[in-house]
Amino acid sequence: MESSNQADWVARSLRSVWHPCTQMQHHETIPLIPVSHGRGAWLYDTDGKRYLDAISSWWVNLFGHANPRINAALKDQLDKLEHAMLAGFTHEPVITLSERLAALTGHVLGHCFYASDGASAVEIALKMSFHSWRNRGFEEKREFVCLKGSYHGETIGALAVTDVQIFRDAYGPLLQSVHVVESPDARKAEAGESAADVARRAAASLEKLFLERADKIAAIIIEPLVQCATGMAMHDPVYLSEVRALCDRYKVHMIADEIAVGCGRSGTFFACEQAGIWPDFLCLSKGISGGYLPLSLVMTRDDIYAAFYDSETARGFLHSHSYTGNPLACRAALATLDIFEQDNVLQQNLIKAAEINTVLMPLAQHARVKHFRQRGMIWAFDAQTDDPTFSRRFFSCALEHELLLRPIGRSVYLMPPYILDEEEIAGLGQRLLTVFNEVMAA
Numbered sequence: 438m439e440s441s442n443q444a445d446w447v448a449r450s451l452r453s454v455w456h457p458c459t460q461m462q463h464h465e466t467i468p469l470i471p472v473s474h475g476r477g478a479w480l481y482d483t484d485g486k487r488y489l490d491a492i493s494s495w496w497v498n499l500f501g502h503a504n505p506r507i508n509a510a511l512k513d514q515l516d517k518l519e520h521a522m523l524a525g526f527t528h529e530p531v532i533t534l535s536e537r538l539a540a541l542t543g544h545v546l547g548h549c550f551y552a553s554d555g556a557s558a559v560e561i562a563l564k565m566s567f568h569s570w571r572n573r574g575f576e577e578k579r580e581f582v583c584l585k586g587s588y589h590g591e592t593i594g595a596l597a598v599t600d601v602q603i604f605r606d607a608y609g610p611l612l613q614s615v616h617v618v619e620s621p622d623a624r625k626a627e628a629g630e631s632a633a634d635v636a637r638r639a640a641a642s643l644e645k646l647f648l649e650r651a652d653k654i655a656a657i658i659i660e661p662l663v664q665c666a667t668g669m670a671m672h673d674p675v676y677l678s679e680v681r682a683l684c685d686r687y688k689v690h691m692i693a694d695e696i697a698v699g700c701g702r703s704g705t706f707f708a709c710e711q712a713g714i715w716p717d718f719l720c721l722s723k724g725i726s727g728g729y730l731p732l733s734l735v736m737t738r739d740d741i742y743a744a745f746y747d748s749e750t751a752r753g754f755l756h757s758h759s760y761t762g763n764p765l766a767c768r769a770a771l772a773t774l775d776i777f778e779q780d781n782v783l784q785q786n787l788i789k790a791a792e793i794n795t796v797l798m799p800l801a802q803h804a805r806v807k808h809f810r811q812r813g814m815i816w817a818f819d820a821q822t823d824d825p826t827f828s829r830r831f832f833s834c835a836l837e838h839e840l841l842l843r844p845i846g847r848s849v850y851l852m853p854p855y856i857l858d859e860e861e862i863a864g865l866g867q868r869l870l871t872v873f874n875e876v877m878a879a
């Protein structure tokens with residue numbers, strides 16, 4: 438940057454950078470924040486103001502910014518191999534990462550296919566499912582099923598299985614039509630119904646669709662346990678075991694999109710573990726590189742891999758991306774897995790989650806809070822307000838209190854990195870309550 442002047446950075450960014458997920462005109466009133474550096478859970482702007490990154494920079498950062506162990510691994514990798522194509526070549530980081538991830542599934546998902554972002558992983562899973570049925574002689578299995586409120590990314594194929602209107606409406610005419618089934622969202626419980634009852638009800642409605650059309654359906658794609666982008670809609674794990682059983686009975690693939698909920702976010706390393714099941718395809722991205730580099734992957738069963746194994750090139754899975762299996766990104770992922778092991782992270786997160794639950798108690802019991810909910814390292818609640826600008830006002834007010842938070846509609850959520858200390862947790866609870874009261878009073 439030529440100048441360290443904050444206003445100058447902002448003006449230059451607005452002239453030349455088209456920011457994602459943003460109506461750019463809103464930046465006439467909402468400030469754009471130039472980040473100069475990050476340390477641990479904090480981001481610092483060019484004026485020296487700091488913000489607690491309570492949403493892990495869009496759910497990717499697990500162990501803080503500028504993490505010394507991930508930094509060291511990347512510096513070491515930089516001097517060895519920054520990148521090599523993965524067709525016809527291989528390298529240690531991608532081999533070791535594939536082996537370690539397969540081991541985490543007890544080798545049920547024995548093969549790993551790589552890409553760079555979450556949406557591409559979803560595209561890969563959809564294509565692989567369809568193509569594996571085709572290679573086995575079931576060409577008519579070409580339809581997909583997704584859940585109400587689902588989010589699987591914004592490329593054309595991934596957007597087709599996404600049910601968030603604001604993202605898909607403009608592109609409706611471009612999208613393949615899919616089956617959208619009931620969400621097991623526990624908030625839909627009727628009087629006397631448990632979350633598990635809601636989940637069983639949703640599974641029963643899925644079975645109706647399978648009864649009619651399973652011979653045309655390639656796969657169902659779900660976000661296990663938490664549908665994040667629709668506002669952290671949580672469901673009972675029994676939904677996953679019911680879907681697994683239906684997929685087995687009706688010969689439909691189950692795609693678990695763990696891009697947001699994987700890597701310990703739901704409390705277990707993979708969310709599916711809480712239902713004691715494995716899908717046919719499992720997508721990972723976001724946290725897998727510790728929030729450092731773009732990396733995504735699709736894990737699948739060896740029998741699906743075998744459906745492509747042939748002397749004929751066209752029966753293979755020819756999908757590719759230029760940066761498939763990038764060594765730096767894989768090395769960041771290996772350093773991330775090391776931290777999980779060395780620091781016993783899943784156990785430690787249970788303690789942190791209990792502390793966070795304690796400091797959030799006043800919000801959980803707040804008169805204007807509905808559906809306070811938690812799963813692993815995700816917290817959410819719905820604000821009782823009709824104000825359509827609630828989310829933007831909340832974001833701005835939170836910044837004034839050194840918090841980075843971006844509610845989804847009226848759902849306020851926390852997805853903090855796994856490294857908050859007691860003081861940061863206490864501060865987070867107090868500030869969040871202050872911000873909520875200020876925004877609700879205005």
Ligand SMILES: *Cc1c(COP(=O)(O)O)cnc(C)c1O
Binds near residue numbers: 557589660665666723
């Ligand atoms: C973020 C996300 C995606 C898309 O990942 P990108 O890297 O943004 O393309 C897909 N599915 C889920 C569940 C996500 O949360």
